[in-house]
Structure formats: C-alpha cells, structure tokens
Amino acid sequence: MMQTLSSEHPVLIVNAGSSSLKVKLLPQALSLLVERIGGDVNIKTNFAELTAKGIDNHESAFKVCLEALAQELPLEKITAVGHRVVHGGERFSQPTLITTEVLASIAELSSLAPLHNPPNLEGIHAARSLLSGIPQVAVFDTAFHSSLPPQAYLYGLPRALYSQQGIRRYGFHGSSHDYVTRRAAEYLTRPREDLKLVSLHLGNGASAAAVSAGKSVDTSMGLTPVAGLLMGTRSGDVDPGILLHLLRSGMTVNELDTLLNKRSGLLGLSGISNDMRDIWQAAAEGNGHAREALEVFCYRIRKIIGEYAAAMGGLDAVIFTAGIGENDPEARALTLKGLEFLGLQLDPDKNNSREIEISKPESRVKILVIPTDEERMIAEATLQAMA
Numbered sequence: 001m002m003q004t005l006s007s008e009h010p011v012l013i014v015n016a017g018s019s020s021l022k023v024k025l026l027p028q029a030l031s032l033l034v035e036r037i038g039g040d041v042n043i044k045t046n047f048a049e050l051t052a053k054g055i056d057n058h059e060s061a062f063k064v065c066l067e068a069l070a071q072e073l074p075l076e077k078i079t080a081v082g083h084r085v086v087h088g089g090e091r092f093s094q095p096t097l098i099t100t101e102v103l104a105s106i107a108e109l110s111s112l113a114p115l116h117n118p119p120n121l122e123g124i125h126a127a128r129s130l131l132s133g134i135p136q137v138a139v140f141d142t143a144f145h146s147s148l149p150p151q152a153y154l155y156g157l158p159r160a161l162y163s164q165q166g167i168r169r170y171g172f173h174g175s176s177h178d179y180v181t182r183r184a185a186e187y188l189t190r191p192r193e194d195l196k197l198v199s200l201h202l203g204n205g206a207s208a209a210a211v212s213a214g215k216s217v218d219t220s221m222g223l224t225p226v227a228g229l230l231m232g233t234r235s236g237d238v239d240p241g242i243l244l245h246l247l248r249s250g251m252t253v254n255e256l257d258t259l260l261n262k263r264s265g266l267l268g269l270s271g272i273s274n275d276m277r278d279i280w281q282a283a284a285e286g287n288g289h290a291r292e293a294l295e296v297f298c299y300r301i302r303k304i305i306g307e308y309a310a311a312m313g314g315l316d317a318v319i320f321t322a323g324i325g326e327n328d329p330e331a332r333a334l335t336l337k338g339l340e341f342l343g344l345q346l347d348p349d350k351n352n353s354r355e356i357e358i359s360k361p362e363s364r365v366k367i368l369v370i371p372t373d374e375e376r377m378i379a380e381a382t383l384q385a386m387a
C-alpha cells in the first residue's frame with residue numbers, strides 16, 4: 001500500500017554534493033546542511049546547535065546530522081531515505097529502491113556525471129551503513145526527462161557515440177519540472193494530460209522544459225548540466241567550435257571545465273557576480289556589462305519559450321520557479337517582453353505581487369509563479385517507489 005508523507009511516515013531526504021551534505025526530514029522540515037567537508041567545515045541547521053569537529057568525510061557528516069535528528073525523534077521512525085541522484089542515464093526512468101545491483105549501475109553512470117554521481121554514492125553508502133534497517137530510494141534528476149523523443153535527445157553526431165557511449169540529451173532538474181507542472185495543472189484545474197506547459201527553473205543552475213500531456217518532450221540541459229540557458233556561473237550553449245579553438249590555443253581540459261562551469265554565465269559576462277541581485281544593482285548603477293548579462297540571460301529564456309511552443313504545437317501556460325523565477329519580477333518582465341504575439345500578457349501589478357497567476361485575465365496563455373519543492377517531490381517519489 002502506498003504511504004503518504006505524514007508525521008507518522010517521515011522521509012529523510014539526502015542530497016550529497018562533492019563537499020556538501022544536505023539532509024532534510026519531511027514533513028517535520030528539520031534541515032541540516034554541512035558545507036566544505038574535508039576543509040573548514042560549516043554546519044547550518046534550523047533546529048539545533050552543532051559543532052563541526054571531526055568531520056572529514058560524508059559518513060562523519062551524516063553521523064553528526066543523525067545524532068542531532070535523534071534528539072528530535074527516534075530514528076527508527078524514519079520510514080525511508082530518499083537520495084537525490086543526478087544521473088540515471090537510460091536505465092532509471094523511475095524512483096528506484098536501492099539494492100547492491102542498483103548501486104553498481106549508479107556507479108557505472110558516473111562516467112556520464114563524474115562530478116555528481118560519485119558524491120551522491122557517498123551519501124548513499126553513509127546512509128546505508130548508519131541507517132541499515134531503513135529502505136533507501138534513489139530519485140534521479142534525469143528521470144522525468146526519460147520521455148524525451150529521439151528527435152529531442154539525439155545530437156547530430158555519429159550514432160555510435162549514442163549507442164555505445166550513451167552520449168545524448170538527458171536533461172536535469174526533473175523533480176522540479178515535474179513538481180511545478182503538476183502544481184500548475186492543479187491550479188488551472190485541468191488534467192496535466194490536457195496541457196502544453198513550459199517550465200522555467202531559474203536558479204543558480206537554470207533549465208527549461210517543454211511538458212506536453214504530462215510528459216517532458218524537450219529540455220535545455222543536455223548530456224551534462226552545462227548546456228542550454230545562461231546560468232550563474234555556467235555558460236549554457238556555446239558553439240562547440242569555441243571549445244576546439246580554446247583547446248588548440250593551449251587551454252587544458254581542466255581549465256576549460258572550470259571556464260565553462262565556474263567562470264562563465266552571469267558571472268563571466270558581468271565580471272561582477274553570479275548572483276542576480278548583485279547584477280541588477282550594478283545595472284541600476286549604470287554598469288553596461290551587468291545590463292548585457294541580464295539581457296543575454298532573459299533573451300535566451302524568451303527564445304526558448306518560442307522554441308518550445310513550436311515544439312509542442314501550442315502553449316497553455318509558462319511557469320517560473322526557483323530563486324530567480326520566484327523572486328525576480330524584473331527578470332520575468334524582461335523575459336516576456338514582446339511575447340504578446342504568442343498570447344502571453346503579463347500583468348505588471350500581479351507580477352510585482354506574490355500571486356501565483358501573474359498574467360492578465362484575458363491572457364490566452366497563463367503565466368504562473370510556482371515555488372519549487374524538490375525535496376517534497378523526492379519524499380513523495382520515495383514513498384511511491386516503496387509501494
């Protein structure tokens with residue numbers, strides 16, 4: 001029988017990054033974040049005082065988190081542990097109960113996500129060893145996009161790269177796109193199966209998804225999360241010839257990786273910051289590079305709305321979510337500029353309010369702001385996988 005998320009059936013969500021560990025117990029909303037593991041460790045929590053002594057790996061970080069949680073509830077009460085796993089490749093299209101065999105597959109997929117899957121695995125190993133009796137589930141960032149058709153996921157490369165090495169578009173932020181499009185359908189009181197939606201997850205990482213009849217049919221991230229929209233520090237799409245050019249001019253692979261993932265995007269273009277608030281402030285003070293960074297950011301999103309309307313043959317609603325999508329009315333307004341011809345009419349007053357629906361009543365296409373809740377989605381998916 002499927003359990004629903006309740007204080008009787010709490011789920012622990014684990015999100016392990018390369019040097020961080022984020023743990024959250026739902027629905028109690030007890031959260032812990034351990035940062036800079038292996039260095040000058042820092043812990044943030046919303047319910048306890050903790051010291052960062054003796055933490056040198058994910059397992060010791062997890063142990064500290066569990067000791068704190070144990071002060072709040074008996075740990076045996078935890079119904080399941082849901083792990084955010086970045087790359088599920090073609091194998092995982094659903095949240096999956098973790099077995100030794102599943103662990104081996106996630107490890108194999110590390111070749112597609114060398115920066116993400118190995119730390120995710122460390123989190124899983126830590127939880128399996130410290131909470132050994134409790135079922136563990138992997139929820140994949142790529143899974144919601146497993147419905148992409150070949151026309152959207154194939155790159156124009158020799159087929160063997162796809163068939164032998166799995167090089168194709170996978171897409172990420174799946175739990176978020178899934179969650180906000182479900183909430184949008186509920187808000188519109190129409191089945192998601194009847195809707196054509198564009199979901200815009202605009203945070204430090206940013207991606208768009210075309211969701212038609214409840215399925216992701218295209219998305220802007222690719223084999224890796226560096227593709228697509230301009231992001232905080234990631235370039236998004238660039239001419240692949242630029243990479244060849246830089247390699248030929250002597251840049252190393254690691255330097256190129258840092259350039260594309262850490263030094264580009266809003267930060268690279270503005271020369272100021274990866275944080276949208278800093279960019280607006282600099283632009284308001286007359287900084288031209290900051291202004292251009294904003295324009296590139298919004299222009300790319302505007303183009304992708306048109307692209308996805310064409311891909312789906314129509315459009316019922318555009319959804320804004322994540323840090324920028326939820327909190328930045330100016331970015332939303334600049335993004336939607338000139339899209340009235342597509343039926344998108346922004347209401348400036350509502351855009352500056354905290355309402356869900358920010359389009360004018362007569363707007364043919366609805367414009368919605370829906371806060372994302374990836375953790376809740378992971379918790380629900382975890383219970384679903386156990387049923």
Ligand code: ADP
Nearest residue numbers: 202203204205274275276277322323324327328
């Ligand atoms: P992450 O991908 O790290 O989870 P978030 O979803 O938290 O990112 O989004 C971070 C981004 O949201 C930053 O660029 C930040 O400037 C932006 N942001 C947060 N609050 C606001 C705000 N009030 N106005 C504009 N931008 C905001």
